[in-house]
Structure formats: structure tokens, C-alpha cells
Amino acid sequence: MQQIRDFVDDNTEVVPDGIIWTPDPYSEFSLSSAHEAMRYKAASCLSSKCIWGGGIPSKVSLFMWRLLRAFLPFPDVIKRFNVCLPSVCALCHQASAELEHCLYQCNFSKHVWRHFQGIFGATIGASSLRTECHAWWLLAPPGSVVDWYAKLVSCLILWHLWCSYNQGVYGDGSHSVSQTLSRIKQDLFLVASTRTIRRLGPGNDFLLTAGFLRRFHTPPIMVTIWVKWMTPPSGRLKLNTDATYGAAGVAGGACLRDSRG
Numbered sequence: 257m258q259q260i261r262d263f264v265d266d267n268t269e270v271v272p273d274g275i276i277w278t279p280d281p282y283s284e285f286s287l288s289s290a291h292e293a294m295r296y297k298a299a300s301c302l303s304s305k306c307i308w309g310g311g312i313p314s315k316v317s318l319f320m321w322r323l324l325r326a327f328l329p330f331p332d333v334i335k336r337f338n339v340c341l342p343s344v345c346a347l348c349h350q351a352s353a354e355l356e357h358c359l360y361q362c363n364f365s366k367h368v369w370r371h372f373q374g375i376f377g378a379t380i381g382a383s384s385l386r387t388e389c390h391a392w393w394l395l396a397p398p399g400s401v402v403d404w405y406a407k408l409v410s411c412l413i414l415w416h417l418w419c420s421y422n423q424g425v426y427g428d429g430s431h432s433v434s435q436t437l438s439r440i441k442q443d444l445f446l447v448a449s450t451r452t453i454r455r456l457g458p459g460n461d462f463l464l465t466a467g468f469l470r471r472f473h474t475p476p477i478m479v480t481i482w483v484k485w486m487t488p489p490s491g492r493l494k495l496n497t498d499a500t501y502g503a504a505g506v507a508g509g510a511c512l513r514d515s516r517g
């Protein structure tokens with residue numbers, strides 16, 4: 257009880273005409289704002305910064321969240337609940353269908369990972385799926401174009417390996433390596449086409465060569481034209497108007513002045 261009283265004291269402010277609830281930007285109390293202020297918040301880790309937002313499709317982010325917590329229904333994961341399933345890798349048919357194998361150790365998966373390592377010029381000698389992900393997330397300077405692509409591509413590789421695995425288990429057989437590669441590149445292109453990507457140096461040109469985007473965004477050149485208006489005679493007003501239009505929209509302006517300008 258004392259804890260709740262302290263919480264209320266810490267989050268309220270008494271003013272002459274009432275009480276301000278400080279967790280809410282409009283000072284109005286709500287259960288959601290109280291819950292948000294009270295709930296335990298874990299420190300954000302690298303993975304949570306790299307798998308959510310940044311243009312990564314929500315279904316892929318959710319998939320990554322399940323993957324990093326070993327919640328995907330691979331036979332070795334389900335085995336923890338004393339349920340044993342047939343366990344043959346649907347991608348190579350030569351090993352057990354374990355999460356680490358299917359998405360990383362399998363020859364099929366390794367081919368895909370190496371293909372994109374080659375495009376990005378990355379030398380990653382990771383020993384596990386998690387360290388491979390960390391290597392991609394730390395591949396380029398934070399905030400750079402390559403950094404954004406590296407985070408996205410690592411998530412898309414895993415997503416499409418997962419899709420291919422499921423196609424092998426529940427469909428007519430897994431996709432081929434080349435089909436998986438082209439699906440990843442297609443998704444990269446589609447996601448990139450929704451964003452404004454600027455060329456920040458020659459180190460970005462490989463993105464064009466690899467077909468990850470159509471073109472870099474070129475900001476429009478702004479031209480300033482100075483116009484001198486003649487002031488009206490004394491005792492009169494003068495209304496000057498002008499307008500412009502273009503692909504980005506239309507805009508107009510007006511200026512009412514007297515003889516003093």
C-alpha cells in the first residue's frame with residue numbers, strides 16, 4: 257500500500273486548481289498511462305533495436321522475435337514439451353531438423369548466407385546463428401545506408417529460409433537456393449522502394465549493382481529568386497500574390513503592404 261502511495265506521490269503534482277497527472281502529456285489520468293509508468297521495463301538490447309522498425313515488415317519482426325527466443329516449431333524446440341516429431345531437414349534431407357541446422361548450419365542455408373556476405377563484402381566467421389546475426393547488425397557504421405540494408409537483409413534471409421523450410425515440410429518440396437535468393441532480393445527491393453535512400457559515397461554503389469534499389473534519391477535543387485515589389489502610393493494598400501505548383505504539390509502566398517512597405 258505504501259508503495260502505491262509513493263508511486264502516486266511521485267507522479268502527481270498539486271496545483272491551485274487541481275492535480276496534475278505527470279505521466280500523461282495532457283495531465284489526465286488513465287489506467288494505460290499508470291500501467292505504462294508502473295510496469296517493469298527491461299533495457300533494450302541490440303537484437304530488439306535491429307529486428308523492430310526500420311522498414312522491416314512486421315511479420316518478419318515477429319518471426320525474428322520468436323526465432324531469437326527459440327519459439328519456432330522446429331522438432332528440437334517442440335521436443336522440450338515431450339513431443340517427438342520426425343526430424344529430417346527439409347532443405348538438405350541429410351541431417352536432423354534442428355533450428356540451428358536448418359537456418360544456419362545446413363549447406364542450403366550456408367549457400368544463402370555466403371551469397372549475401374559476398375555482395376556486402378563481409379567476412380563473417382561466425383560459429384552460430386546468433387553470432388552471425390550480431391555480425392550483420394554491427395557490419396556497418398550505425399545510421400549508414402549499408403547498416404540499414406545489413407539489418408534488413410539478415411532478417412529477410414532468415415525469414416525466407418524459414419519459408420523454404422516450411423515449403424519443404426508442408427508443401428511440394430522446399431524452394432531451390434536460387435529461388436530463395438531471388439525472393440530475398442525481391443523483398444529487399446520492395447522494402448527499399450518505400451524509403452528515401454541517398455547515396456552517401458562510392459561505398460554504396462554495390463547496392464545498385466546488386467539490384468537492391470532502382471536509383472538513389474537525389475534531393476531537388478532549390479532555386480531562390482529574389483523579387484522586388486514596388487510599394488503603393490501613400491493612402492493605398494497593395495496585395496501581391498504568387499503561386500507555384502509541381503509534382504510535390506501546390507503552394508501560394510500573398511503579401512498586403514502599404515506605402516511604407
Ligand SMILES: [Zn+2]
Nearest residue numbers: 345347348362
Ligand atoms: Zn539441412
